[in-house]
Amino acid sequence: MDHQEQAMTYFEAGRNCCQAVVGAYCTELGITEEKANELAADYGGGRYQGLCGALAGTYMVANYLKGTPEMTDPAKCKDDDAGKLMVEMTQDFERECDSLYCIKLLGKRPCIDYVATAIEILEENLAE
Numbered sequence: 001m002d003h004q005e006q007a008m009t010y011f012e013a014g015r016n017c018c019q020a021v022v023g024a025y026c027t028e029l030g031i032t033e034e035k036a037n038e039l040a041a042d043y044g045g046g047r048y049q050g051l052c053g054a055l056a057g058t059y060m061v062a063n064y065l066k067g068t069p070e071m072t073d074p075a076k077c078k079d080d081d082a083g084k085l086m087v088e089m090t091q092d093f094e095r096e097c098d099s100l101y102c103i104k105l106l107g108k109r110p111c112i113d114y115v116a117t118a119i120e121i122l123e124e125n126l127a128e
Contacts, residue, residue, distance in 0.1 A: 016044025046102025
């Protein structure tokens, strides 16, 4: 199962959008599914600065893979390789979805579509 399929499976099983994205990468991040769920629990549904939780999940994955995550805020953008990746992903997500903010995205498409888009953007940016 690829990352996108895994994230969609997690979301359909009841995880929030951020948990679905982070959970899809738990092997690469070196954390358990349980830890991924715990880490991302408070970031779904626009609870991270109003941002789509799926996008916040890409920030966490980027911090773990390309930077140094802060345990108090694992989605925080820093001035490092992960931060540069986050800027690109943010721009790509806004271009694809017409907004970054959960409240503006809700109702336009099913949330699972934003999860899928976030994973696509993450995959593309990690490959560069």
